[in-house]
Amino acid sequence: MDIQATAPLPAAARADVTLQVLMIGLGSEILAIRTESVREIIDPVPLTLVPGARSFLPALINVRGNVIPLADIALRLGLPRGPETPDTRFVVVEIEVDGDPIIVGLIADKVFEVTEVQSAQSLPTPRIGARWNPDFIQFMIRWGDEFVLMPDLELLLS
Helix, strand or coil, rough: CCCCCCCCHHHHCCCCCEEEEEEEEEECCCEEEEEEEEEEEEECCCCECCCCCCCCCCCEEECCCCCEEEECHHHHHHHCCCCCCCCCCEEEEEEEEEEEEEEEEEEEEEEEEEEEEEEHHHCCCCCCCCCCCCCHEEEEECCEEEEEEEHHHHHHHC
């Protein structure tokens, strides 16, 4: 059986590199966000909806006097958005988009833990049979009994 996968793994995934990541939940999926991108994790704060904004960037939030966009990455990945729960958190990240540093809040249904994963254990992302859009996933990793998605945040948010 031939399983079609995405392009070759990025260099960081091919070499045996230890990645420190924050594990977050989006519905039944688990994503790994590199800790060097994470600035803080906060409880949900009031939103200001932005008329005409892109569907996955629907609102702005105020984080200690700084107004930042809030991204619904579940929607961008093509995953269903569940209701807010007591476990919902906003993960504030700083990434580069088109060479410019930006700060964005990501909606997470749950935040699990910071852990280390070996990039040598990465798996190619299947192009078919997944509930999420594979174009935004760099690679997958095993974490216990789970498959964890390593998203390309720059591509996901651009």
